[in-house]
Amino acid sequence: MRVLLSTYGSRGDVEPLVGLAVRLRERGAGVRVCAPPDEDFARRLAEVDVPLVPVGRSARALTRAAPPPSSLPERAALVIAEQFETVGEAARGCDAVVATGMLPAAAGALSVAERLGVPAVSVTFQQLTLPSPRRRPLAYPGRPFPPDVTDPRALWDLDARYANELFGAALNSQRTAHGLPPVDDVRAHVLGERPWLATDPVLDPWEPTEELGVVQTGAWFLPNRRPLPEGLEAFLAAGPPPVYVGFGSMPMHGSADLARVAVEAVRAHGHRAVLSRGWAGLTAADDRDDCFTVGEVDHQSLFGRVAAVVHHGGAGTTATAARAGAPQVVVPQAADQPYWADRVAALGIGAAHPGPVPTYESLAAALGRALAPGTVARAAALAGRAGTDGATAAAELLCS
Numbered sequence: 171m172r173v174l175l176s177t178y179g180s181r182g183d184v185e186p187l188v189g190l191a192v193r194l195r196e197r198g199a200g201v202r203v204c205a206p207p208d209e210d211f212a213r214r215l216a217e218v219d220v221p222l223v224p225v226g227r228s229a230r231a232l233t234r235a236a237p238p239p240s241s242l243p244e245r246a247a248l249v250i251a252e253q254f255e256t257v258g259e260a261a262r263g264c265d266a267v268v269a270t271g272m273l274p275a276a277a278g279a280l281s282v283a284e285r286l287g288v289p290a291v292s293v294t295f296q297q298l299t300l301p302s303p304r305r306r307p308l309a310y311p312g313r314p315f316p317p318d319v320t321d322p323r324a325l326w327d328l329d330a331r332y333a334n335e336l337f338g339a340a341l342n343s344q345r346t347a348h349g350l351p352p353v354d355d356v357r358a359h360v361l362g363e364r365p366w367l368a369t370d371p372v373l374d375p376w377e378p379t380e381e382l383g384v385v386q387t388g389a390w391f392l393p394n395r396r397p398l399p400e401g402l403e404a405f406l407a408a409g410p411p412p413v414y415v416g417f418g419s420m421p422m423h424g425s426a427d428l429a430r431v432a433v434e435a436v437r438a439h440g441h442r443a444v445l446s447r448g449w450a451g452l453t454a455a456d457d458r459d460d461c462f463t464v465g466e467v468d469h470q471s472l473f474g475r476v477a478a479v480v481h482h483g484g485a486g487t488t489a490t491a492a493r494a495g496a497p498q499v500v501v502p503q504a505a506d507q508p509y510w511a512d513r514v515a516a517l518g519i520g521a522a523h524p525g526p527v528p529t530y531e532s533l534a535a536a537l538g539r540a541l542a543p544g545t546v547a548r549a550a551a552l553a554g555r556a557g558t559d560g561a562t563a564a565a566e567l568l569c570s
Contacts, residue, residue, distance in 0.1 A: 171194075171199040171200070171265045171266070171569060172201075172266075173194055173199050173200070173201050173264060173265065173267075174202055174203075174204060174261045174266070174267045174268070175190060175191060175201065175203045175270075176203075176204040176205075176225075176257050176260075176261075176267060176268065176269050176270070176271070176275075176276075177205050177269075177270045177271035178271040178272055178275035179206075179229060179270075179271040179275070180229055180418070180419035180484075181211070181418060181419050181486075182418065182419065182484040182485055182486045182487070183205075183295070184205050184206075185214065186270075186295060186390035186391065186486065186561070187203050187268075187270075188218055188220070189390040189561035190390050190561045190564055190565060191203060191218065191220045192218050192220070192392055192561070193561045194565045194568065194569070195220070196565070197565055197566075197569045199565075199568075199569060202220065202221045202222075202223055202260060203215055203220055203221070203222055203223065204222075204223045204224075204256060204257050204260050204279070205222060205225065206224065206225065206226055206227065206229035206230075207222075207224035207225075207226075207227075207228055208228050208229055208230050210466060217396075218392070223256060223260045224256075225252050225253065225256040225257065226249060226252040226256075230419070230449055242310065242311060242312065242336055243336050246274035246340055247343075249272065249274045249275050249278065250274050250277065250278040250337070250340045251344060253274075253277075253278025253281075253282060254278055254344045257278065257279045257282045258282045258285070258348075261279075261282055261283060261288055264288050265288065266288065266568055267280070267282070267283040267288050267289070267290040267291070268291050268293055268568070269290060269292055270295065273337065273356070273360055274337045274340070274341065276292060276360050277337060277356055277359060277360050280359065280360060281341065281344065281345055281350060281359075284350060285348055291366055292360055292361055292362050292365045292366065294366070294367055294368070295368050295389075295390075295485045296369065296374075296485050297369065297374060297376055297384075298509055300365065300376075300382060300384060301326045301329075301357075301379070301381055301382065302322070302326075302377070302379050302381075303322050303323055303379065304322065304377060304379075305322060306322055306325050307326055307328075308329075310332055310333075313332050313336075315328060330355060330358070333356045333357045334354070334355065334356050334357075337356050338353075338356050361382065363382070363383055364382075364383045364384070364385055365382060365384055365385070366384075366385045366387055367384050368386075368387050368389055368390045369388070369389055369485065369489070369560075370389045370489055370492070370493075370556050370557065371388065371558060372552065372558070373488070373489055373492050373517070373552075373556050385567070387561075387564045387567070388558030388559060388560025388563055389486075389489045389560045390561040391470070391486075391493075391560075393470065393559070395468055395471040396470075396471055397468075397471070398467055398472060399464065399467065401462070402444070402462060402464055402472075405442075405462040409442055409460075411476050411477040412436075412441055412442035412443050412476055412477060413439075413442070413443050413477050413478045413480060413537070414444045414473065414476045414478070414479045414480065414496075415429075415432045415433075415436065415443055415446065415480040415481075416444075416447075416480075416487075417450050417481060417482040417503070418448050418481065418487060419448065419449045419484070420449060420450060420482045420504075421450055422448075422449075422450035422452075428450065428452065429445060429452045429453060429454065429455055430455040431529060431530050431533060432445070432452075432528070432533060433445070433461050434530050434534075435528075435537055436480075436537065437460065438530075438537075439538065441477055441541075442460040442461065443460065443461045443462070444462050444463075444464060444472070444476065445462070445463045445464070446464055446465075446467070447463060469486075469490045469491075469494075470490060470493075473490055473493075473494035474494040474495065476496055477497075477541065478496060478497045478498065478520075478537065478540045478541055479491040479494075479496045479498050479499070479520075480498075480499040480501065480533070480537070481498065481499075482500070482507055483500040483501070483502040483503070483506075483507030483508070483509075483510040483511045483514075484507065484510070485510060488500065488513070488514065492514075492519060492549070492552055493553055493557045494553060495549050495550040495552070495554075496549060497519060497520045497545045497549040498519060498540060498549070499520055499537055499539075499540045500514050500520065500521070500522050501528055501533075501536075502522070502523070502526060511523065518544070518548040519548050520539075520540045521536040521537075521540045521545075522536075523536045
């Protein structure tokens with residue numbers, strides 16, 4: 171069996187595919203991954219000996235470019251065209267395609283699978299893209315929902331209309347050029363009848379709806395902890411558990427001041443700090459020995475050894491901290507991150523920071539809530555219930 175895993179997005183879109191790829195290979199499947207050509211993505215896939223087929227521009231460069239919302243259709247058109255070109259070649263001879271990532275990329279990959287006659291599965295790593303009468307959809311940049319429309323069903327209708335307006339012309343141009351009929355509902359084309367939701371059912375329970383037959387597999391991760399750098403090991407051994415601060419693939423404007431604010435807030439609670447550079451380039455503002463700056467490290471190895479995790483609210487980081495039993499402070503920046511902040515707060519395993527720009531006062535207050543004994547106890551208790559091996563479940567479904 172040969173399987174192509176296709177995505178276009180940040181590290182949070184690539185890392186879950188690492189877990190699935192390894193589980194598929196354990197079952198004798200040949201696997202390759204189509205993803206942006208970023209060095210850290212290539213390095214991570216090489217660690218597990220899974221080939222990367224680079225597609226499109228660097229995701230990091232695209233994130234830093236931050237074009238105006240008006241250019242979203244043009245950017246999407248490029249992404250879709252790249253999917254048809256690169257995924258179209260990579261998927262030849264495959265027995266299955268798994269498509270995830272940003273909507274236009276998934277639409278392109280699924281169209282390629284349709285053209286080749288290859289069975290395909292659409293996967294999301296957060297449920298806010300799955301229509302439900304119980305919640306609002308995410309708004310597209312530059313396309314806010316009318317303030318007087320509050321009914322979730324009406325908002326989901328608008329969401330479908332906006333997806334067609336933003337991506338429909340580019341998708342159908344490529345489809346017709348490759349001998350496929352146009353689609354009149356881009357979102358429905360991507361989701362299909364049985365989309366997969368790769369999130370932990372304890373952290374993120376899905377409530378079934380009449381509209382979709384969602385398959386919740388559990389979160390995709392690879393439970394093999396990689397060694398931490400020697401310097402970090404020495405820092406951890408030299409004192410009590412520190413507080414981790416990192417914002418992953420978020421650029422975080424004003425990062426120099428952000429690092430100072432974060433470290434001061436951590437120190438105010440009597441803790442040491444581990445700063446993760448990430449795409450924001452965080453680094454310590456002074457040379458005191460209570461702060462250690464790291465590059466890319468294995469979160470599974472680290473989070474079980476820290477007092478708390480301060481992060482942006484990516485689905486993968488949230489789930490990894492929850493599995494490790496580490497209380498969290500979520501400082502949401504965009505997309506689904508406010509949702510994960512709310513989930514952390516609702517479960518009582520951490521604090522949702524009020525807004526994307528922390529001050530010393532706001533971050534210190536949020537850390538106080540996260541480090542409270544009750545929060546620490548609830549985070550530890552949830553860790554014992556979370557951690558469904560979704561990658562194994564998904565691999566079994568694909569190979570059955």
